[in-house]
Amino acid sequence: MIIGRELEQTLREQTPRVLAVLVRRYGDFAGCEDAVQQALLAAAEQWPAAGVPANPTGWLVRVAARRWVEQWRSDAARRRREELAASRQPPGPNPVPDTEDTLTLLMLCCHPALTPASQIAITLRAVGGLSTGEIARAFLVPEATMAQRISRAKQAIKASGAQFSTPPPEELPDRLAAVLHVLYLTFNEGYTATSGTALTRVDLTAEAIRLTRQLHDALPDNGEVTGLLALQLLTDARRPARARPDGALIPLAEQDRARWDTQAITEGTALIGGALAAAPVGPYQLQAAIAALHDEAASYQATDWPQILTLYQLLESLAPGPMITLNRIIAHAMVHGPAAGLHELAAAEADPALADHHRTHAVRAHLLDETGDTDAARAEYQLAAQRTLSIPEQLYLQARAAALPH
Amino acid sequence: MQYVILIYSNPASRQTFDALPPARRKAGLNAFRALNEQLTRSGEMLATALLADPSLAKQVHVSHGQTVTGDGPFAEAKEHLAGFYLIDCDDIDTAIAYGAQVHEAAAGVDLIEVRPVMTFNADEM
Structure with a gap:
């Protein structure tokens, strides 16, 4: 279905909000997630003709709740418990800010019981509001395969007993690291893609940046969240220059730097500058700082290579990896x-x-x-x-x- | 990461398979079915097919814009492709483990080959 870009964005932004309301009300993440997808579909069908309702969140919550109840009623195994649920008090207005809901949902979708492939899939659907078909096309796998990954992810969340609530403080750093990794991988999948057009593939880089922005809204003082957002912006800024129209790659040394996105560079540089000054340093911040040095250089030769070398040495001691080593060697040379x-x-x-x-x-x-x-x-x-x-x-x-x- | 698991057979291994008692052959097919279900459930299956007998194959050539077909495999061919899996899993060790399962399931198999699939993605250089 073709719907306007603006409407599509509105719907995606509503997704975590609506899902959070439903999960808080009914507790059943898998069923609520399905109901929200159906409500998004209904909105995509009805809103272009009928217009966007005055309260889009309210509309989506109402439709999704109706779908959830219909599904629940048709489920014979649960019929006996129907009366109990019907007697529940309707919930009051949402007391939790949206940003916190998004963070809680992200942590639930990136639960350690899930494989990375499943974490990415369920995050894009439940928080990003993408359909299974869109996610499947973005990763170039059959829709049935992606549907299976999403359903497996939901089963794993259910089996883990994870609740829609903020994890205990001692688990927070690891859980947040998992969320950052999923957003990093999603960005990378989009950035490295050299085939497929906007018509057939969702722009995963834009989607990753949007979700990382939401995470940054929820945790503005976390240096690594800011670092990841800066890294994505500073890397994506070079995208217009990284390949020829036929898909042939242009290495950094030969890119036309006039084609880099200066607005993204300005924003990314400001973000990483602020984070490095305020927060303890981490791998995403270091990678963003390196990207900023590349983006600010007038040419490959004029790049501040001594500083890049120092940053790679620091990065190698903090988060060693073979590709970090190779990049450090390039800087060394x-x-x-x-x-x-x-x-x-x-x-x-x-x-x-x-x-x-x-x-x-x-x-x-x-x-x-x-x-x-x-x-x-x-x-x-x-x-x-x-x-x-x-x-x-x-x-x-x-x-x-x-x-x-x- | 995507991998293809290629299943090769040859006339001798094919004869071995044909000579197996029906119960053993059926067990092999059931093992295939179980593996297919496992890969589908895990979200790693992209495609799979067992190929018909090589005597039904057509060789295709294009010469001066004309499509020319010939029968069967080349006479000197010892190995033939009997089937394949296209899977999307974490690493080559996982793919090799699935390859071993295929080998277990298929008594008529001579050789399993696991190969990484190329992509159109590229990191920055």
Whole structure:
């Protein structure tokens, strides 16, 4: 169904609000979530002709509640308990602010009992208001597969006994970390996509930024939440320049920086500046700070590489990972020269995660090219091209190999 | 991460399968059904198919804009593709474990191959 972009946004923003009201009233997350999806569908069908009601939340809550009760009544196993529920007092006005509802829902959807794939799927549906079909197309999997993941996620939430309430304080840091990871993965899925258009695929980067913004509204003083939002904005700012119209990749060094989104850069830079000044430092803040340095540089050469190197060293000690190491080595080579970079790379390959990884070959190819050893560089580009799972990256690496003089 | 599990057979392993008692063959089919249900329930199944006998295959060539077809597999082919799974799971070790389940289920299988699927996604470089 084609509905206006504005209406679509309104409906998605209503989703966590309406769902929170229902879950608080009936307690049954899985059933309420289904009912809210049906209410969103009804709104998408009726509002374009009838107009948006004066109180959209009230409308959606009313329709969703009716759907939930209908479903509940038709469920024979529960028929006996019907009278009990009918005698319940109708709830008063919502005493909890919307932002807190969104946070509680996010934590429920990113419950540790769920696999990351299920966490992402249920978050996009229950908090993001996307339909199963939209989520399936965004991840390029069949709709039946995605429906199964969502239903499994709901079963896992139910089986875990998790309630719609703020987790105990000792669990909060881990639960929040899980939410941030899901929003990071969702953003990344959208950002790395080079195929599909807005017509066929939901923009997962925009969706991740929107949800991270909501989380930031709920927790404005949390440095890592601010860091993630800044990282997303500062990375997404470069999207208009990262690929050619045919999908071919343009590396950071060759991007037309005039095409970067200055508004997003301004906002992201201000966010990360404020967070670094006020909060204890964390991995998302460090990555955002690195992104900010790239975004502020007039060119690849004019980038503040010494500071980027320092930030990567800090990041590597705080949250080590093979890709962080490789990026640190690239920065090392920019500061100390390609030979020094090759030396670091040889040492890093002791990590089995980096040995024979396509990125390791690609970095070595680049550094060898810089030292003038074009034959060795060509061979490394070819090894990298054979090992990558990304078709655009493979085309890029093959082109680099072919462009080297014999 | 998406992986394809390729199921290869050959005439000898096919004969072994055909010679099995019906109960053993039925148990194999049930194991396949159970695996399919497991993968569907977990949300990891993207597609699967068991392929018809290779004698029913058509070779397709296009020459000077003309589509030319031929019968069956090449005579010298020892292995043939008997079926496949396309799954979306966490890592290759998970995919290998499913591959082992396929091998267990299919008595007529000569070889299971697990391969990562390429994507159109790309990280920044």
